[in-house]
Amino acid sequence: MITKIKNLINEYRSNHKYIKSKLHEVQLQNKELEWAHIFHDSIRGKEWLEELPLNVGRWAGNYSFFYILNRILNDFQPKAILDLGLGESSKFISAFLNNQLLESLHTIVEQDADWVANFQKTNSLSQRSKIVCCPLVTTEVNGFLSNVYKDFNTKIIDKFDLIIVDGPFGSDRFSRYDVVSLIERMEATDEFIILIDDTHRKGEQDTLHDIICKLKVKKLAFSIGQYHGTKSNTIIATKKYKLATSL
Template structure:
């Protein structure tokens, strides 16, 4: 009899323990379910937020791209009629080459300046466009590239469009130069040291990847080779680096001023009228 009672007590104890375990397990399951619901809700809210944000970004991108396409198309419609003697197919514009709106801006500056000498740092499509746009002025154009591959491509365009007599393509490998107390990797100056009285200095190189503020040396180095009415044109000023270069030039040469901001990716630096 005593053994039976003890066995019953043992069983009752185990049942109590099992009941407690079941209650605890039920509570844990409830807690986990609640946490999962909260986590799922948080993920859902994040997805909704990201979708909304990306939708707005996409809308802005589409609007900006559409506006950009319209502007570039308008520029092309204005640009091509300026070619008095249409020749072979023109080099492609855009991407690493100048876009049509920038070329149209360049065209207006050429008409204004009627340059006799243009020095271009970084040739390409712009070289050929300048060849056509300066036909009436007999302009001498010297274009410089740091790699033989690039120089050869531009030289091929020049031959194809029969500009050999007015456009000279030169190779100027990059080398270390000291400018304003800093070291830069820039064009070998011996390649164009003979070029003087520059009416337009067009700066579209070296490429950004060649070094920090890669195009900064151009103006300080060539300033004394500019004609009194010269225009210094810096391309790609939609980029922060080029904007900083332009501001630095302006602060270091108070006799010069910038103009035509926002017209295209081309920034214009010229002598102040009272300095001429």
């Protein structure tokens, strides 16, 4: 009898955990639908964005990501953009360069030369969008293995006022850590926005933590904004771009 009661209790706990997990999933999906409406409202009147063939979600950014990206590009008009990972965000930024950001430069870092060739067969980027191919390598970060771009620090030497972190392939811990080397080069007078995708994951949370620590050491004043749908996105912005954290 006692064994039967224990089994029933364990079954109840398991079912409760499952139901709770499913309810959370439904809440996130509902939030994502809300972000989809907000995003489409935010690009209304810009035919060049409304007609842009954009694949949202899955490996690409979700609707909260593209809403934030749209607002940053529209409201703050960055002049030098670094885009880690060739894909939907690259198409989106390139459309802005061709139609609104007529003096801005866009550097894309991509790990896979085959993907670059395949992408270019069906997509046309702005003449001011430059692709830099940095193959994927594995390095040790704080005792964990992490995927990073080979020769990133020698190929990417400029300063940027918008950095989008959506590549390379994610790692379980200290994911997409190349951005930290950019922070190490920054000076107290630099002004910038960093948009990090997938910060619901532990690996990206590790990297976000280290970015914050290094900015504090450099005494760089900054603000943080977080946006949640089916995935989470985080903005880190210096004083000049503080409003980007509350879009």
